[in-house]
Each structure stands twice: as C-alpha cells, then as structure tokens.
Amino acid sequence: MRHSxxxxxxxxxGQVFEDEARxxxxxxxxxRWFLVRGVPLxxxxxxxxxxxxxxxxxxxxxxxxxxxxxxxxxxADLAHTNRVSTLGEMxxxxxxxxxxxxxxxxxxxxxxxxxxxxxxxxxIGPVRQQPESISTESCGRxxxxxxxxxxEVSSTT
Numbered sequence: 001m002r003h004s005x006x007x008x009x010x011x012x013x014g015q016v017f018e019d020e021a022r023x024x025x026x027x028x029x030x031x032r033w034f035l036v037r038g039v040p041l042x043x044x045x046x047x048x049x050x051x052x053x054x055x056x057x058x059x060x061x062x063x064x065x066x067x068x069x070x071x072x073x074x075x076a077d078l079a080h081t082n083r084v085s086t087l088g089e090m091x092x093x094x095x096x097x098x099x100x101x102x103x104x105x106x107x108x109x110x111x112x113x114x115x116x117x118x119x120x121x122x123x124i125g126p127v128r129q130q131p132e133s134i135s136t137e138s139c140g141r142x143x144x145x146x147x148x149x150x151x152e153v154s155s156t157t
Contacts, residue, residue, distance in 0.1 A: 011048075015040075016037070019036050022034070039051065039052050
C-alpha cells in the first residue's frame with residue numbers, strides 16, 4: 001500500500017500512523033529514507049483536534065540492511081561453492097581409492113606368467129592360461145587389464 005493511502009486511512013480512522021518513505025531534501029535534492037510517525041491529539045469527546053508527527057532519518061539503517069542482505073547472499077554463494085568443492089574433493093578421493101587396488105592388481109596376471117621375481121614361470125599347463133585370460137580378455141580393450149575402469153574413473157574427476 002502506498003504511503004499516501006496509509007496516511008488517508010489513519011486520518012479517517014484515527015489510528016496511529018507509521019511508515020517508511022523516501023523524501024528529497026530541499027537543500028541538495030538528495031533522497032533519503034525516513035521513518036514517518038503521526039499520532040492524533042483528541043479532545044475530551046474523542047474527536048481528533050490535530051496530528052503530531054515526526055520524521056526520523058533512517059538512511060544509515062537502510063544502508064546497513066542492504067549491506068547485511070548482500071552479505072547473506074555472499075555467504076550463501078560461498079556455502080554453495082564450498083559444497084561443490086567438497087564434492088569434487090570427494091570424487092577425486094573416491095577415484096584414487098578405486099584406482100589404487102586396480103592399479104596394484106593389474107600387473108598380477110603378467111607377474112604370475114613371468115614367474116614373479118624369477119626368470120621362470122610359476123604357473124604351468126592349464127593354470128597358466130588363466131592369468132593370460134585375465135590379462136588379455138577381461139576388458140577387451142587393447143589387451144590391458146582394467147584400463148577401461150581406470151579411464152572411466154579418471155574421466156569423472
């Protein structure tokens with residue numbers, strides 16, 4: 001409701017008037033916020049004789065409220081940024097936790113075929129074919145075990 005409408009209602013009903021409005025100063029034309037209050041003076045019969053009013057400059061309070069609102073918005077943006085950053089850190093940590101065991105297990109079939117720390121194979125016969133199938137057939141891409149898992153995890157971080 002507009003300031004002038006509120007004033008008319010107070011005059012018609014005799015209720016105390018209070019509103020915030022911007023007024024221009026005559027000296028320099030600068031607009032400032034004011035708290036406007038009006039209280040009716042009544043005679044012994046309850047009729048309004050006249051109104052007493054005050055204008056209180058509240059420009060500093062209004063500016064502080066605006067700054068506080070800007071600060072709240074910045075805090076909300078910062079909280080969102082922190083959540084996104086934390087999510088990224090968690091994804092990187094998870095990718096690392098997934099990569100480590102896979103990377104450690106990747107050379108195992110080849111090591112078993114090559115005799116681990118010796119120059120002669122440990123596994124022979126039909127058992128020897130099992131590590132070969134693990135290392136060359138498990139992923140179906142470039143005959144490198146688990147490469148696709150590592151690539152998929154890496155692409156998400």
